[in-house]
Amino acid sequence: MKFDLIKKDPTTRARRGRVTTPHGTIETPIFMPVGTHAALKAMSPAQVEETGAQIILSNTYHLHLRPGEGLISKAGGLHKFMSWDKPILTDSGGFQVFSLPKKKIAEDGVYFRHEISGQEIFLGPAEATRIQNELGADIAMAFDECIPYPSTHAYAAQSIKKTLRWAEICMKSHARPDQALFGIVQGSTFEDLRRDCAKALVDMDFPGYAVGGVSVGEGLELLKKVVDYTEPFLPENKPRYLMGVGLPEDILESIERGMDMFDCVIPTRYARSATLFTSHGRLRLTHRRYRRDFFPVDPACDCYCCRNFSRAYLHHLYNANEILSATLAAIHNVRFYLNMVAGARDAIEQGTFAEFKREFLAEYNSQGKS
Incomplete structure (x- = not known):
């Protein structure tokens, strides 16, 4: 993997970069749609590609449980298995494992129960790295302990020692030269721990490098502080990934603070509950006001949904419980996010990111949420 820093915004810490991987280039800042089980919910790979997605995510924990990394490896790797020929990033599964209600965190890893069979499973840094090697994504993540919020300083300090020890094991276990392994910075909301980690x-x-342990309930103001605590200590010549973020305002604030890569399930998850993002805020298309609204979801959007269908049609699909509602809304939401970061890239190149962010959010918040 190669990272080129193309341009720095003159008035903020925003960066314009390019990541080169075996399966193609990624223009940053970039939003990465999430396909947890090797599929974006309600979308085909062709539809994902049409939104302009440059890289997608899948999850080590879920793919390990089913169908298993061995089967995916026999199929020719994750790219071939899911018919996606662009870059893929696999999360190590740390966030998912530590979100489980019943698990035992040990010094060497985590013990938990299979969500279907109930069988006890162990996942540690060497195991998570081996699984990701077999999956064959372009970017793999080190196995870390995702610190809950809120957390005490004492717990977080002990936790980052574990994360750092596990990171060393991940590096030693990593066996694919065609796959980049990212380290994950933890430390909860504590400035000294983020710096030290x-x-x-x-x-x-x-x-x-990734910044983990955010989007766990801390809110936007603390999220901004965590990025501010961490970014000054990350090398300029390597990509920076803010994990699990988030809403449009979260992403723009974090781009302003020097982050390059973002992922979140929000675009597809919100699509399934009839919430669509537009340049004037969010719409809830099950509301009766859209029954006779024949405008596109967002007249400023160029996605397949907005080019062909009206709010009234989507309102009908949701009320009729048609699967197509989730598909069209997911196409739109993913495209909205990708258009947003494309606008950020252009603004950074022109040296006007602060103005772009201010105007985008002013318009986005102009009509509230309906």
């Missing part, structure tokens, strides 16, 4: 990971010389 970042500096220790940078000393290990990963090809890229």
Whole structure:
């Protein structure tokens, strides 16, 4: 993997970059749609590609449980298995494992129960790395402990020691030269712990770095502080990935603070509940006001949904419980996010990111949520 820093915004810390992987280039800042089980919910790979997606995510924990990394490897790897020939990033499964209600966190990893069979399963840094090697994504993530919020300083301090020890094991276990392994900075909302964790990971010389342990209930103001605490200690010549973020305002605030890559299930999850993002805020299309609304979801959008269908049609689909409602809405929401980060890239190149962010959010918040 190669990262090129193309342009820095003159008045903010926003960056314009390019990540080159075996399966193609990624223009940053970028939003990465999430396909947890090797599929974006309600969307085909062709539809995902048409939105302009440059890279997608899948999840180690879920793919390990089913169908298993061995089967995916026999199928020719994750790209071939899901018929996606662009870059893929696999999360290590740390967030999912630590979100489980019944698990045992040990010094060497985590013990938990299979969500279907009930069988006890162990996942540690070496195991998570081996699984990701077999899956064959372009970017793999180190196995870390995702610290809950709120957390005490004492717990978070002990946790990052574990994360750093596990990061070293991940590096030693990583066996694919065609796959980049990113380290993950933890430390909850504590400035000293974020700094210490970042500096220790940078000393290990990963090809890229992620900021983890956010979007766990801390809110936007603390999210901004966590990024501010961490970003100064991340190398300029390597990509920076803010994990699990988020809403449009979260992403733009984080781009302003020097982050390059973002992922979240929000676009497809909100689509399934009839919530669609537009340049003037969010719409809830099950509301009766849209029954006779023959405008596109967002007249400013160029996606397949907005080019062909009206709000009234989507309102009908949701009320009729048609699967197509989730598909069309997911296409639109993913495209909205990708258009937003494309606008951010253009603004950084022109040296006007602060103005772009201000105008985007002013319009986005102009009509509230309906």
